[in-house]
Amino acid sequence: MLSKIPSPEEIKEVVFSIGSNKALGPDGMSAHFFKCYWNIIGGAVIKSITFFFQRGYMLKEINHSFIVLIPKESNAATVSQYKPISLCNVLYKIISKLLANRLK
Known part of the structure; x- marks a missing residue:
């Protein structure tokens, strides 16, 4: 079931369930x-996602990510005072x- 090609409706449902203003991707785009x-x-999105499941x-x-450390408090000095986001x-x-x- 994991590798089954998703329907256009399933893809659209997932797109609209992702938080709109979460962290931007490496390309500067958000959901x-x-x-x-x-x-x-x-x-084009449906075609791209379908291509992944077919091939x-x-x-x-697409698999490119940046990992960034965000300070939890001002004047953070140690690694434990940062939280990583991808x-x-x-x-x-x-x-x-x-x-x-x-x-699930």
């Missing part, structure tokens, strides 16, 4: 962009969430 312009880019191959640009590409987040939902 908000994908939601606002779904009528324009939705077909089992992900472009390195800035992932939105397409990567969609694939991850599709798989996580299926595992």
Whole structure:
């Protein structure tokens, strides 16, 4: 079931369930962009996600992430005073969430 090709409706549902203003991806895009312009880019997003499930191959640009340390308090001086966040590409987040939902 994990490798089953998702339907366009399932993909759209996942896109719209991702937090709009979470951390931007390495490309500077957020899920908000994908939601606002779904009528324009939705077909390409569905095609990209479907390609991943058909081929089992992900472009390195989609799998590209930045790990950033965010200070928990002002004047943070030690590593324990920072929290790491991962800035992932939105397409990567969609694939991850599709798989996580299926595992549930």
